[in-house]
Amino acid sequence: QVTLRESGPALVKPTQTLTLTCTFSGFSLSTAGMCVSWIRQPPGKALEWLARIDWDDDKFYNASLKTRLTISKDTSKNQVVLTMTNMDPVDTATYYCARLSRIVRAGGGNYYYMDVWGKGTTVTVSS
Amino acid sequence: DIQMTQSPSTLSASVGDRVTITCRASQSVGTWLAWYQQKPGKAPNLLIYKASSLESGVPSRFSGSGSGTEFTLTISSLQPDDFATYYCQQYNSYTFTFGPGTKVDIK
Numbered sequence: 622q623v624t625l626r627e628s629g630p631a632l633v634k635p636t637q638t639l640t641l642t643c644t645f646s647g648f649s650l651s652t653a654g655m656c657v658s659w660i661r662q663p664p665g666k667a668l669e670w671l672a673r674i675d676w677d678d679d680k681f682y683n684a685s686l687k688t689r690l691t692i693s694k695d696t697s698k699n700q701v702v703l704t705m706t707n708m709d710p711v712d713t714a715t716y717y718c719a720r721l722s723r724i725v726r727a728g729g730g731n732y733y734y735m736d737v738w739g740k741g742t743t744v745t746v747s748s
Numbered sequence: 749d750i751q752m753t754q755s756p757s758t759l760s761a762s763v764g765d766r767v768t769i770t771c772r773a774s775q776s777v778g779t780w781l782a783w784y785q786q787k788p789g790k791a792p793n794l795l796i797y798k799a800s801s802l803e804s805g806v807p808s809r810f811s812g813s814g815s816g817t818e819f820t821l822t823i824s825s826l827q828p829d830d831f832a833t834y835y836c837q838q839y840n841s842y843t844f845t846f847g848p849g850t851k852v853d854i855k
Contacts, residue, residue, distance in 0.1 A: 670844040738791040
């Protein structure tokens, strides 16, 4: 059974750096094709994809947030960590991590979708 | 960047109704599109991937179709458990974009 759980501070101050941890079980990020993403959702708003890390340590970021985000993994601990710098009240949101499932495309390359999600962790940015 | 739109933004329907939600991409995404259902206070749940493939365990009343820039999610007979918000999501060039969501509420 695949599970993911997000953890981190519930409250951060403006300009601080947020560090979130996704702890997962039921799969290994050292297995070819495995990936984990972070997604967030401000209160009452839509989902926003943030970042992705692959089994081979490739990393991809939302272009609009790239300068503030860093994603990393600790395969031995089954954890993925997301840091976001210079937090602002507009970053108040529920932050989710999700496992990506892969389909190998016939013409080459891969297609990914988010098949298992964590329950999310709520982060409020306020002084 | 590829932008996603959904219509309608809100849909009022009754149990038993056939419901269709449309998702459009600003450029072709082939069939690299997924649909998610989200209930208040809960994480999203995968319904459809690769435009029309039903995720295991998802009721067969849900179906997806489309390719290129226009996609639809259809619920053949709306059930009480289906009142929720639905998001489409595209995958292209290693990144993802979600649509703004469609809320299905009780008429």
